[in-house]
Amino acid sequence: MIGLLLVSYPFMASWNPNPKSNKVTEFDISQIKPGDSRTFEWRGKPVMLYKPSNDSARYLVSLNDSANGSDYTLENMPDFFIYVLLSTHLGCELMDTGEGGHYAYNLVGFWDPCHRGFWDYAGRLLPEIHGGDGLDDLQKVLSYRKITDSVIRIEQ
Numbered sequence: 794m795i796g797l798l799l800v801s802y803p804f805m806a807s808w809n810p811n812p813k814s815n816k817v818t819e820f821d822i823s824q825i826k827p828g829d830s831r832t833f834e835w836r837g838k839p840v841m842l843y844k845p846s847n848d849s850a851r852y853l854v855s856l857n858d859s860a861n862g863s864d865y866t867l868e869n870m871p872d873f874f875i876y877v878l879l880s881t882h883l884g885c886e887l888m889d890t891g892e893g894g895h896y897a898y899n900l901v902g903f904w905d906p907c908h909r910g911f912w913d914y915a916g917r918l919l920p921e922i923h924g925g926d927g928l929d930d931l932q933k934v935l936s937y938r939k940i941t942d943s944v945i946r947i948e949q
Contacts, residue, residue, distance in 0.1 A: 822873060823943035832878070836949060839878040839886060840934055843914050845870060852901060853915050860917035862930045875947070876916040876931040880905040887912065887931075898922055903931075 818833055820842060825831060828846030832839060845853060850870045857864040865871075878887045885907035894901045895911070900922070902913040911922035916931035937947040 818947045818949070819940065819944055820947070821944050825873075835877070835934055835947065840875060841878050842873055842875045844873045845914065849901075849914060853913055856913050856917070856919065859921060860913055860915070860919050862915070862917035865915065871915075874915050875934040875937065877934065878903065878931070880908060880910055881918075881929040881931065882908050882910065882927040 818835070820831060822844065825842070825844045826846075827844055828849050830841050830843040832841050834840065850865070850867055853870070854865050854867060879885065880887060882905070885905050887903035887905055889903055890901055892901060895904055898904070898911060900911060900913075900919065902911060902919070904911045904922075905928075908928070909923055910928045911919045912931050913919060916933060918928050918930050920928070934947060937945045940946050
């Protein structure tokens, strides 16, 4: 009887929910400067919350004709974007070009060093960079809600 309990305990303990599954992340958006971002883990994946500045908002608007996804204007620019920083093809972690832009493409955003995909800071794919199939816009994180005018809570 004791042997059966010792053998079955690990199996039964695995039924407990993962402690990370109930994790809640809160951000005070007012503490993030325009043009800055915060990176964190969500459901085991790297995620970025990006708050556009006036300059980066104008840049995102200028990419409307070459980017997949939503077209933006300065009037309808979201206060922030939240998306998973993994390639939509095979899940390679994306690299941030920084303000200087990508050395070969002269664009600002994220690029996939594995498959040459490129996304802007709104998470939109720039398909002419990749030139192939298999990529899409970055996965948006939509499981958040506003707690106050400046604080959001992201549910895991």
